[in-house]
Each structure stands twice: as C-alpha cells, then as structure tokens.
Amino acid sequence: MEVKELGHLVLYVRDIERSARFYRDVLGWRQILPAPGADSNAFAVFNAPSGRTHHELLLIEVGEDAAALPEGRRVGLYHFGLKIGTSDDELREALAKLRETGTPVLGMSDHTATHSLYIADPDGNEIELYVDVPGVDWETPEAIGSPVKPLHL
Template sequence: MEVKELGHVVLYVRDIERSARFYRDVLGWRQILPAPGNAPGPRERRAAVFNAPSGRTHHELLLIEVGADAAGHPEGKRIGLYHFGLKIGTSDDELRAALAELTKSGTTILGASDHYATHSLYIADPDGNEIELYVDVPGIDWETPEAIGTPTKPLYL
C-alpha cells in the first residue's frame, strides 16, 4: 500500500452553525453541504462539509456536531491530534495579513513559530482544536537536515 496524500480531516464540534461560520467566514473554506444558510432537517445528521477554495478534491473537512455537553480537550500531555496545518501562502506578508484578519475576527491566537522551512501561526477554532496556518520559506532545500532538524524559534510578525 502507498498513501498518495492526506484526503480530509473530520472534527467533532459542539455547535455546527458556530463552527461552520468560523471555517467558512474566517478561514475562507468553501462550504459544500449543507449550502450556507440551509440548516439540516430535524432527522438529518448535523454536519457540514467543506473544501478549500482550490477545489483540489471533493472534500477536505467534515464537521460533525456532538452537542454542547461533549467533553472538552483534556489539559496537559495527551494522546491524539495536536493540530492540523493549512498552507496559506509563501510569504510572511501573507501571514501578517492573516494575523490581522484573525485578530479582527476575535480568533484565539496561540502563537507564532519559525520552523526554518516554514513560518507558522497557531490558532484555535471555537472548540479549541488547534490549527497551524503556515507559509513555506522560499529557497529551502527540503532534502537537507536543516530543513527538518532546526530547532523551532519564536516568529515575530
């Protein structure tokens, strides 16, 4: 077997409308189902399906509502998803613009890191799922040890 690419991410969320607004209106994902403004019927699963504006594949993100009483993320070290990364461009100017938009929207900013080969902003969605928004640093040779082995430093935008 050979994995060809990461196909999609599925997240459980407390409130589908709130999360759909975040991924659609703040991060710019294209909502496929249900069509924006159309709530699921009373017998339908409360979910929302998205793909990135590039339209690379049928869907890249699925949100499934589990309700307000769902357990939150445990504190401290834990097993499971740490974050997922979304490439948003190729320059720090694009990261700065994203930071300004995120700040304006009230999105929780968790930090910013220089990973040598990438520069990253870390944010939290409304349910506390961590997302890395990153740009590839131009001119980095991914085959060199420095590209993946350089210690992370703070990024100042």
C-alpha cells in the same frame, strides 16, 4: 500500500453553526454542504478554495454536552496544519484577519522551512496556519529538524 496525500479531516464539534462560521468566515473554506444558512442536519462539508478534491473537511455536531478535549500532554491530535501561502506577507494578512475577527493567536513560530501562526477553533482543536519559506530546501533533514525560533511579523 503507499499513501498519496492526506485526503480529508473529520472533526466532532459542539455547535455546527458556530464551527461552520469559523471555518467558512474566518479561515475562508468553501462550504459545500449544506448551503450556508440551510438546515445543517448536524454536519457541514468544506473544501479549500483551490478545489483540490471533493472535500477536505467534515464537521459533525455532537452537542454541547460532549466531553471537552483534555488539557496538557495527551495521546491524540496535537494540531493540523493549513498552508496559506508562500510569503510572510500572506501570513501578515492572515494575522490581520485573525485580529479583525477576534480569533486569539496562541503562538507564532519560525521552523526554518515554514513560518507559522497557531490558533484554535471554537472547540479547542489547534490549527497551524503556515507559509513555506522561499528558497529553503525542506527535503533536507536540517531544514525541518532545526530548533524552533520565535517568529516576528
């Protein structure tokens, strides 16, 4: 077997409307089902504006009484990365949008091959918004194994 690409991500969320607004209105995902404002049936399906595939994100509502993600080091998902471009200008635009929407930035990092902002969705799932750094040969181990440095935009 050979994995060809990461196909989609499924997240449990407490409040489907709140989470759908975040992924749609803050991050710019295109909501496929249900149509925004329609009865959600406790799920929402999205794809990126590129329309690369049938769906890339599925949110499933589990209710306000669902257990929270444990804090600190734990087994399981740390974060997922969303490529938003190939230039620091695009990262600056994202930072402005995050500030405009009141979305806290948890961190900013220079990984040599990528420059990244870290945020969390309304349920605490951490998300890396990144751009590939032009001219970096990311296929060499040195490019992706470099020490993480602070990012200044």
